Each structure stands twice: as structure tokens, then as C-alpha cells.
Amino acid sequence: MNKADYDEIVRVIDWWWGGPTASLAHPVFFYELGKIARIMEVDGKMIGFLLGFLTAEPPPIGYIHMVGIHPDYRRRHVGRKLYESFEDSCRSAGCTLMKAVTAPGDERSVQFHEALGWVWETVPDYAGPGRARVVFTKRIG
Numbered sequence: 001m002n003k004a005d006y007d008e009i010v011r012v013i014d015w016w017w018g019g020p021t022a023s024l025a026h027p028v029f030f031y032e033l034g035k036i037a038r039i040m041e042v043d044g045k046m047i048g049f050l051l052g053f054l055t056a057e058p059p060p061i062g063y064i065h066m067v068g069i070h071p072d073y074r075r076r077h078v079g080r081k082l083y084e085s086f087e088d089s090c091r092s093a094g095c096t097l098m099k100a101v102t103a104p105g106d107e108r109s110v111q112f113h114e115a116l117g118w119v120w121e122t123v124p125d126y127a128g129p130g131r132a133r134v135v136f137t138k139r140i141g
Contacts, residue, residue, distance in 0.1 A: 097140065120137070
């Protein structure tokens with residue numbers, strides 16, 4: 001990922017996600033973690049991205065922070081390809097587990113992760129008191 005890719009993510013994410021979420025595409029995902037980010041393009045146009053990182057403790061965990069798919073390219077396996085590519089990098093880095101988190105009620109996310117072999121549980125207070133989250137995990141390697 002390069003600076004132009006990051007700038008494009010920040011420019012389109014509110015439109016792609018349907019709300020004010022650009023702040024979740026924190027600059028650390030470009031400046032510090034950009035080498036493991038994933039961008040998918042068609043004819044030079046970004047149609048999808050995945051921002052993630054590997055945790056430091058051994059064995060590392062591959063954590064997917066944010067994924068965006070252009071609305072015109074949804075249900076075309078863009079997300080699956082981004083996840084598979086990230087999973088390959090995680091496995092190569094010695095990860096045995098991947099993790100992602102979403103808000104309760106995000107049924108599309110639950111269905112997507114289940115289709116890719118992830119398991120999930122709702123964890124009360126995961127994001128602080130009274131802030132449950134759906135925590136996805138997938139064993140790899």
C-alpha cells in the first residue's frame with residue numbers, strides 16, 4: 001500500500017460503509033503497518049482493502065481491523081480474496097490464530113466470517129463496560 005492508496009481509503013470509506021468511519025482508518029495502518037495492508041484494484045481503481053496487523057507476542061496473531069469493499073463489487077469474492085491473502089501472510093509469519101471484531105447485530109459480517117470458516121462469540125464488555133463485541137477467531141497453520 002502506498003500513500004495514494006491510504007488517501008483513497010480515507011476518501012471513500014464513509015461512502016462505502018454508509019457513515020462517518022474514516023477515523024477508524026487510522027494513519028498507523030499506513031505509516032507503520034502499510035506493508036501488510038491489502039489493496040485490490042480493477043483497471044487501476046481500488047475496489048477493496050484490508051487493514052490488519054500481526055501482534056508482537058509469540059506466536060503472533062493476525063488481526064483484521066478494517067475491510068472495505070466498493071459497493072459495486074460486493075458479492076464478487078473481493079473480501080474472500082483479501083482475507084485469503086492476509087491469511088497466507090499470517091501463516092508465513094508463524095501465526096496460528098487470526099482474529100477480527102465487529103459490533104453485535106452485524107449479521108452480514110457474521111455470515112461472511114462463518115462462510116470463511118471463522119467461529120465467533122459475543123463477549124460482554126469487550127470494548128469497555130456495557131460495550132459487547134462479536135469476536136471472530138480462526139485457527140490456521
